[in-house]
């Protein structure tokens with residue numbers, strides 16, 4: 001399996017989890033509960049993002065002329081980290097819910113961007129064998 005396909009499959013799993021989180025949000029009653037959701041998502045999103053950064057770096061070595069999509073990918077990852085860090089430090093329930101909702105909204109847009117723009121560029125830059133090898137790293 002190519003790494004771009006594996007990453008898209010992970011997106012589908014995250015999106016299903018986001019749907020569940022959004023559905024349960026009105027019933028969450030404590031700040032601690034919202035922070036636990038953030039702490040559960042953070043390491044999974046971090047691992048996913050690291051694989052993408054590694055892939056982007058590999059692709060960039062082949063098509064140095066078109067950096068913009070990879071810079072946006074990196075900036076989005078930083079924004080996600082910032083939102084989750086702010087969530088971890090949130091002082092009240094409403095603030096935490098707002099930050100988690102913002103993180104989910106930005107990640108939905110980010111996943112779409114990756115699938116429609118960044119991954120196709122990576123697939124163009126790298127051979128299928130390289131994309132398959134990267135998914136085994």
Ligand SMILES: [Fe+2]
Nearest residue numbers: 049052110114
């Ligand atoms: Fe990403």
Ligand SMILES: [Fe+2]
Nearest residue numbers: 007052111114
């Ligand atoms: Fe992604």
